[in-house]
Amino acid sequence: MKEILQQIKEVVVEGFKACDYDEKYGMVSLSNRPDLCQFQCNGAMAAAKEYKKAPIAIANEVVEKLAGNAMFSKCEACPPGFININLSDEFIASFVSGMADDTERFGVDKVASPKKIMIDYGGPNVAKPLHVGHLRSAIIGESIKRTARFMGDEVIGDVHLGDWGLQMGLIITELKLRKPELVYFDENYDGEYPTEAPFTISELEEIYPCASGKSKEDEAYKEAAMTATYELQHGRKGYQALLSHILNVSVSDLKRNYEKLDVTFDLWKGESDAQPYIPDMVQKMKDDGFAYISEGALVVDVKEDTDTKEVPPCMILKSDGASLYNTTDLATMVWRMKDYNPDSIVYVVDKRQELYFTQVFRCAKKTGIVPESTNLYFVGFGTMNGKDGKPFKTRQGGVMRLEYLLSEVEEKMLEKIKENGTMNDEDADNTAKIVGLSAVKYGDLSNQASKDYIFDIDRFTSSEGNTGPYILYTIVRCKSILAKAGVSTSDGAILPAHSESERGLQLELTKFMAALNSAYEDMAPHKICAYIYDLANAFNKFYHDTKILAEEDEAVKASYLKLLCLTKDVLEKAIDLLGFKAPERM
RNA sequence: GUAGGCGUAGCGUAGUUGGAUAACGCAUCGGACUCCGACUCCGAAGACCGCCGGUUCGAAUCCGGCCGUCUACACCA
Numbered sequence: 001m002k003e004i005l006q007q008i009k010e011v012v013v014e015g016f017k018a019c020d021y022d023e024k025y026g027m028v029s030l031s032n033r034p035d036l037c038q039f040q041c042n043g044a045m046a047a048a049k050e051y052k053k054a055p056i057a058i059a060n061e062v063v064e065k066l067a068g069n070a071m072f073s074k075c076e077a078c079p080p081g082f083i084n085i086n087l088s089d090e091f092i093a094s095f096v097s098g099m100a101d102d103t104e105r106f107g108v109d110k111v112a113s114p115k116k117i118m119i120d121y122g123g124p125n126v127a128k129p130l131h132v133g134h135l136r137s138a139i140i141g142e143s144i145k146r147t148a149r150f151m152g153d154e155v156i157g158d159v160h161l162g163d164w165g166l167q168m169g170l171i172i173t174e175l176k177l178r179k180p181e182l183v184y185f186d187e188n189y190d191g192e193y194p195t196e197a198p199f200t201i202s203e204l205e206e207i208y209p210c211a212s213g214k215s216k217e218d219e220a221y222k223e224a225a226m227t228a229t230y231e232l233q234h235g236r237k238g239y240q241a242l243l244s245h246i247l248n249v250s251v252s253d254l255k256r257n258y259e260k261l262d263v264t265f266d267l268w269k270g271e272s273d274a275q276p277y278i279p280d281m282v283q284k285m286k287d288d289g290f291a292y293i294s295e296g297a298l299v300v301d302v303k304e305d306t307d308t309k310e311v312p313p314c315m316i317l318k319s320d321g322a323s324l325y326n327t328t329d330l331a332t333m334v335w336r337m338k339d340y341n342p343d344s345i346v347y348v349v350d351k352r353q354e355l356y357f358t359q360v361f362r363c364a365k366k367t368g369i370v371p372e373s374t375n376l377y378f379v380g381f382g383t384m385n386g387k388d389g390k391p392f393k394t395r396q397g398g399v400m401r402l403e404y405l406l407s408e409v410e411e412k413m414l415e416k417i418k419e420n421g422t423m424n425d426e427d428a429d430n431t432a433k434i435v436g437l438s439a440v441k442y443g444d445l446s447n448q449a450s451k452d453y454i455f456d457i458d459r460f461t462s463s464e465g466n467t468g469p470y471i472l473y474t475i476v477r478c479k480s481i482l483a484k485a486g487v488s489t490s491d492g493a494i495l496p497a498h499s500e501s502e503r504g505l506q507l508e509l510t511k512f513m514a515a516l517n518s519a520y521e522d523m524a525p526h527k528i529c530a531y532i533y534d535l536a537n538a539f540n541k542f543y544h545d546t547k548i549l550a551e552e553d554e555a556v557k558a559s560y561l562k563l564l565c566l567t568k569d570v571l572e573k574a575i576d577l578l579g580f581k582a583p584e585r586m
Numbered sequence: 587g588u589a590g591g592c593g594u595a596g597c598g599u600a601g602u603u604g605g606a607u608a609a610c611g612c613a614u615c616g617g618a619c620u621c622c623g624a625c626u627c628c629g630a631a632g633a634c635c636g637c638c639g640g641u642u643c644g645a646a647u648c649c650g651g652c653c654g655u656c657u658a659c660a661c662c663a
Contacts, residue, residue, distance in 0.1 A: 032601090055643090079606090080644090165663080308588095315661060317661085320661080351658095352657060355589090355590090383656090447598095451591090452592085462612080465610090465612055476623075480623060526600085540627075549622055
């Protein structure tokens with residue numbers, strides 16, 4: 001369906017053209033004075049300059065041409081030159097009916113030319129548990145992915161595991177110390193390696209910090225780890241077998257944790273997958289004359305004339321010839337282009353890495369790893385802070401594991417359910433999980449991604465105010481009424497509004513596609529949150545002063561139910577795009 | 587030091603392609619309803635939109651300067 005704002009604009013543009021004014025002045029926007037009108041056009045004031053006329057005179061002329069259009073119930077000029085517009089109830093109702101009849105997309109068209117997008121979010125390290133630092137990337141990335149997919153793009157999510165580098169050498173070294181008898185350490189061993197991993201996930205999680213700690217104090221230990229890393233990376237069989245055990249054990253644990261967050265990836269590639277592409281890539285950069293030695297390291301200049309700040313060169317190889325993060329990220333682009341050839345690659349990463357990604361992006365474009373036609377986007381997000389405004393920590397001051405954070409929130413929700421409800425324990429548990437996740441995700445996504453925000457568990461889990469539970473509560477309320485009415489979907493049309501609050505609700509529903517489009521274009525999930533909060537409010541006003549089930553006129557009641565159904569469906573679609581769902585009951 | 591982000595009621599946040607009276611929530615106070623599920627609704631109070639200046643019919647929004655704060659600034663990822 002054509003967006004409602006677009007439809008209005010087309011009519012208003014005709015008005016401007018009919019008076020011989022440029023059509024660019026026919027821009028229509030949502031009213032910022034809802035008490036005066038629903039939509040407004042400010043073009044007359046802008047046009048006043050060009051045509052050297054009083055703005056109000058222009059507005060009056062245009063309004064005269066628009067008079068009598070069945071789409072409007074009001075269209076008037078207001079000093080100094082606003083054109084205020086209200087839609088007729090019939091038009092709104094027919095538009096909303098059209099949305100309701102499209103039970104899959106609610107009138108939202110797919111984009112005209114779908115793109116292939118790779119989105120890189122997650123970035124967990126193997127052998128290390130997910131912590132709160134991984135939360136935002138996962139939540140924001142998942143929502144951007146779902147939204148783009150709904151809009152018709154082909155989206156490939158890649159977790160981009162941190163599975164390369166010294167950390168693996170550390171684990172191997174520590175393991176060798178503890179279990180030197182394992183065949184993996186026997187260089188003369190020539191047979192098959194066991195399929196069973198010689199450790200569990202919890203052992204692994206304990207081994208890494210232990211090894212990391214030792215390496216900081218013990219030079220020899222660190223040396224051993226670096227040697228192990230080197231040997232691993234240069235094909236030592238036993239170590240590679242260990243690496244795949246570490247990967248298997250760790251990845252299945254990571255999957256379990258991401259599942260709790262309702263976050264799924266299409267690809268579980270890691271830094272190690274990029275390594276084979278490095279030698280050729282580096283050689284080509286040298287051959288093409290982009291890479292040169294500076295202070296011993298191999299670098300590519302990425303300065304541009306328009307820079308207002310110093311942009312250091314992008315380092316490709318360290319002075320000892322070893323590769324580094326940049327190298328891996330660039331090589332990752334190599335296989336992404338080779339295997340998938342996406343139209344754009346989106347990185348959902350902590351905003352502190354912005355300069356680093358500027359360097360990498362420029363280097364990729366300059367050296368031709370990524371063609372001009374492929375867009376590279378950096379979606380930087382801010383820090384999640386505690387109530388004190390400083391980065392979120394446990395009470396002990398350490399980094400909080402994601403699992404613990406989630407269960408703390410779930411517990412909080414469970415308390416509330418037990419206080420009020422008559423649910424059995426199992427249902428209560430499940431509901432607490434669902435509602436708890438909504439609290440965490442909505443709390444995060446309702447802020448602009450690029451800003452820091454304060455994680456306030458009491459506020460996020462409250463069912464009042466702009467929170468996930470409030471949205472869910474509204475959905476559950478809709479479901480409950482529909483269940484009592486014994487309908488899930490209803491035929492017939494939505495009638496023109498019978499009250500101020502119903503008009504408000506219908507009007508709010510018409511804004512769905514505009515909200516989605518703008519969230520999609522800006523990769524800004526918080527715009528979806530803002531929209532559904534407004535929608536939930538509009539619904540609750542309607543709910544408060546309308547007796548739906550007691551309505552005696554059957555046609556009106558059917559219309560109410562259909563409106564209710566649409567509201568519920570739109571809300572559920574929206575939260576699905578945000579990455580959570582509603583329970584049947586709360 | 588250089589560059590960038592941020593600064594909006596007590597608190598947490600929208601709004602930043604310039605538009606009418608700066609929006610919302612929490613907390614506070616006062617009502618309505620207590621009926622379709624932890625509620626919902628209506629209202630009050632609360633803001634020199636960090637400060638100063640500029641651009642214009644009009645600035646939270648654009649420009650310049652200052653203050654505060656966070657962050658980044660080549661061999662860590």
